[in-house]
Amino acid sequence: MKRTYLPGIIAMAAIVVASNILVQFLYGNWLTWGAFTYPLAFLVTDVMNRVYGTAAARRVVLVGFVVGIFCSLIGTQIMGEFGPLVTLRIAIGSGLAFLIAQMLDIGIFTVLRNGKWWTAPLVSTLIGGSIDTAIFFSIAFSSSLSFIHPPTDVSWAAEVLPLLGVGPEAPLWVSLAVADWTVKLTLALLALVPFRIITARLRTS
Template identity: 85%
Template sequence: MTRTHLPGIIAMAAIVVASNILVQFLYGNWLTWGAFTYPLAFLVTDVMNRVYGTAAARRVVLVGFVVGVVCSLIGTQIMGEFGPLVTVRIAIASGLGFLTAQLLDVGIFARLRDGAWWKAPLVSTLVGSTVDTVIFFSIAFSSTLSFIHPATDVSWASQIMPILGAGPMAPLWVSLAVADWAVKLSLALLALVPFRFITARLRAA
């Protein structure tokens, strides 16, 4: 890891820490403020991949994973109104979702690197974001995976209701996942602008 990678490391660590804090604060009925900061991790990974290569991107992902694990461990020790701020299931879901999705993003980006400038960051982020959403919400809240940590009560997330208040009936956690996924997809498109600008500046430096 060279000094030139330090901004990427700091950015990834800051995003992970901020997301772990902001996920405690609700935004509307289906989201938390963390939903708007976490997707920026894909932007950092893609910029590192484009400018410094796959190995550098993987190192930055590893830093983010370690920081996330530390945040989760701290969260499990802080008691909120309904118990620990971070349950064991959420800690597992968060870590596994982040690492799997980010490494998948790195791999897909590398495969598409030589195509149109927008293709690698867009496709890798869309696929990574989708995988992250599926892994996190199913492990954290699905009643079928309660064996992961039986002591964690996620019955509230299994309440049957219309998806996003208007769609077909499904457990509440499905609405949370759909809303989160929609934000990630929207930000994946918007992130193409800073991706283009940042990579151009760094490669010209």
């Protein structure tokens, strides 16, 4: 593995670890602090893709995936008020969502990389982030997927409430997913600024 990949690897690992820790702390009714750090993984992937190419981006994603699995394994051994901090469904949902969404991001970015500078990072992150949210929340909390691990109690997530407290009635986990998705879309736009600055500096260094 080339030495130039090291900053990307460290950044990805730090984001995954931080997100796994911060997801334990609520921000308002629908989010956790982890929702604000996790989307930065897409920024790291896109920077690596732009500067070092597809292969480098995939290597960094695989490192993040392994680190995420390690964090999930630790979480399953830590008991909280209602059981393990990380259930098997959350671990599976988190791992699959990360790997599929990040690899999709890389594929879309690669196809669009010759367009305007902002097209590839914006489109790939918007689509990848949307898929990430859909996969994670469906596997982790949807009652229709309870067969994945029947002992996991997700009845609290199935409570029917107004969407985000103001919209039509929907299961609680749907509100959590929509809030998470909104943050990802917002950060995808904001991340264009550091993406432009970081890639410009790395490509001239």
